[in-house]
Amino acid sequence: MKLNEKQANVLSMFIMVAIMTCVVTLVMALLNHGFELLIWMKGWGISFLVAFPTVLVVMPITKKIVSKLVKK
Template sequence: MALIMSGIMSMVISLFNIGWVDNILAIWLKAWMLAFLVAFPTITVVVPVVRYLVSFIVASDKNS
């Protein structure tokens, strides 16, 4: 998930900021590496928190 999302988002943001230039592939790959280095640890931390919150909300909804 982190790999695909960081790849898509880095390409969109790169194209939005600089447009379609000659070396867009090199620029995008550099941006993708950085984005993945941020995305993977973020997902590792955030997913368990979100799962807990969802289970808490669903469980409290069943008790109502």
């Protein structure tokens, strides 16, 4: 199965958000509480639910702004 460009972009954002939220919540859990699996999983789930829709909205806006700043 091959993905079209839009699907590939969404999948890339999904993977990026999953990894980023995993790492950030893990670091914060270790700094604040020590590692407790259930606390970390709850934090990761909540942060992912906030971060993924945010990226879906913000990324197209960011691409438009950057494309206007890049010389062609």
